[in-house]
Amino acid sequence: SHFDDYETYMSAGSAGELGRRRGLEQLGFWRKILAHPSYDAFWQDQAVDKLLAARPLHVPVMIVHSFWDQEDIYGAIAVYQAIEPKDTNNDKVFLVMGPWYHGQSIEDGGTLGALKFNSNTALYFRQKILRPFLAQYLKEGAPRAEIAPVSAYETGTDTWRHLPAWPAGCASGCTVQPTPLYLAAGLKLRFDQPKANDATFEEYVSDPAKPVPFRARPIQPVGYYDAGLTWPQWLVDDQREASGRPDVVVFVSEVLTAPVKISGQPIVNLIASTSGTDADWVVKLIDVYPDEVAGQPEMGGYQLMVSADIFRGRYRESLETAKAIAPNKPLPYRFALPTANHVFLPGHRLMVQVQSSWFPLYDRNPQKFVPNIFWAKPEDYQKAVHRVYHAPNSASFIELPLVTTP
Incomplete structure (x- = not known):
């Protein structure tokens, strides 16, 4: 039988007390989290999007975002916003957004919970977007990848949209x-x-x-x-x-x-x-x-x-x-x-x-x-x-x- 995490966390009361009960205070990182509840210099100085924004762009990058990412719904978009301005020819930074949970782009992408999509969205991404991209830059003699700067799945209509930028709304005219x-x-x-x-x-x-x-x-x-x-x-x-x-x-x-x-x-x-x-x-x-x-x-x-x-x-x-x-x-x-x-x-x-x-x-x-x-x-x-x-x-x-x- 399964216990209820709602009860577990309620009985502890606070996050600090829960950590104390579980012995987390022996971990240096946990002690730092407790000492820095606000977005102070400790967090600002290690924010990856800010670190990337301060550096030049040297290699092509494909950023993959999941719309229902239960673990990091912030990171991919923040990284895109940090490095996209450096892509002056719009040919080095690629953004893909799919109807997925965290990491589902490498799993089966036909369903998510009660949602049923009209195709295996993750397989489409791997075959039509990721493979040509990797081949172009890593495989000798491979053709140029014909992929849009932004490939965004449109939830509600179950359609891939291929866009020049993000957010764009549609390929042109929107x-x-x-x-x-x-x-x-x-x-x-x-x-x-x-x-x-x-x-x-x-x-x-x-x-x-x-x-x-x-x-x-x-x-x-x-x-x-x-x-x-x-x-x-x-x-x-x-x-x-x-x-x-x-x-x-x-x-x-x-x-x-x-x-x-x-x-x-x-x-x-x-x-x-x-x-x-x-x-x-x-x-x-x-x-x-x-x-x-x-x-x-x-x-x-x-x-x-x-x-x-x-x-x-x-x-x-x-x-x-x-x-x-x-x-x-x-x-x-x-x-x-x-x-x-x-x-x-x-x-x-x-x-x-x-x-x-x-x-x-x-x-x-x-x-x-x-x-x-x-x-x-x-x-x-x-x-x-x-x-x-x-x-x-x-x-x-x-x-x-x-x-x-x-």
């Missing part, structure tokens, strides 16, 4: 226009701004004693399919598990009559308050499937996470310096979500979920400001009332990288 998708009164999502007489906020109680699990319990330990574990697919889990909770606020659009395509990083602009002095904000952009899906009845009503992340409120002003939050004051929180290349199809709906814990993927915020959350004491954890605002002068929205065609 523009990517940052477009606000507003969290609106009545738990709606709309592309028009809130109106003056609308309700001004949604409210929920965030209780660290009952944090929102990041997936359905029991929470399995981190591990791969060969060990019978489903950790690789959690980013495509059905989010209905969360949307039924009272401490998760859910905003939904009307049923789409035309496709909505995004290419790039959605940017969260959240106006929120807490009755405490610290808070975490988890924001998820979700594709809600129609109630009935032909040929795949198990996908009826499915809530697929397209892009999501967590932001620790104490870093609202600076990732380097933690600062207490003024209680009961609506404040702006602006942060980027992971890169997406997705089409929300007609008949689907857009959804945004907002919550304040994602446990135990991330440690709980005590919701009372303490110098180092890794060492928060049991008495530091307190309930707080959180509000998400959607008034004209304090509108919360996600800036979507919306693709428009002429």
Whole structure:
């Protein structure tokens, strides 16, 4: 029988205490992590994207990114952004983005969790993109690889797109226009701004004693399919598990009559308050499937996470310096979500979920400001009332990288 990691982490309380119980303090790196909870010089000086940006580009590079990378959804795109400006002829830096978990590009790419693709996407990558690239530079007499600077799988339509740059939207003629998708009164999502007489906020109680699990319990330990574990697919889990909770606020659009395509990083602009002095904000952009899906009845009503992340409120002003939050004051929180290349199809709906814990993927915020959350004491954890605002002068929205065609 399998124990529940949710219970394991809850019983320890804090990350520091969990490490102490497991004897991790004998590891020098663990001690350094505990000593540097903020993005200070210790972390900045070893950030690979910054190190690469400071060096010249000498060799051709192919960067492979997985849209549902459960272990490093940041790295590949950050490296691309760091070195692409050095590729003045657009022929040395190649970016590939697939509908995969971490490392699935070398596995079977026909499915991911409940998602079934119309081809083996990973095999296509290896045969049509990777092999010609390696042959050109490593095999004598091999032909020039006819591959685009960017090969981006388009989720939603199940199509490979071959692009001149990223984000580009399409091969030619498209523009990517940052477009606000507003969290609106009545738990709606709309592309028009809130109106003056609308309700001004949604409210929920965030209780660290009952944090929102990041997936359905029991929470399995981190591990791969060969060990019978489903950790690789959690980013495509059905989010209905969360949307039924009272401490998760859910905003939904009307049923789409035309496709909505995004290419790039959605940017969260959240106006929120807490009755405490610290808070975490988890924001998820979700594709809600129609109630009935032909040929795949198990996908009826499915809530697929397209892009999501967590932001620790104490870093609202600076990732380097933690600062207490003024209680009961609506404040702006602006942060980027992971890169997406997705089409929300007609008949689907857009959804945004907002919550304040994602446990135990991330440690709980005590919701009372303490110098180092890794060492928060049991008495530091307190309930707080959180509000998400959607008034004209304090509108919360996600800036979507919306693709428009002429």
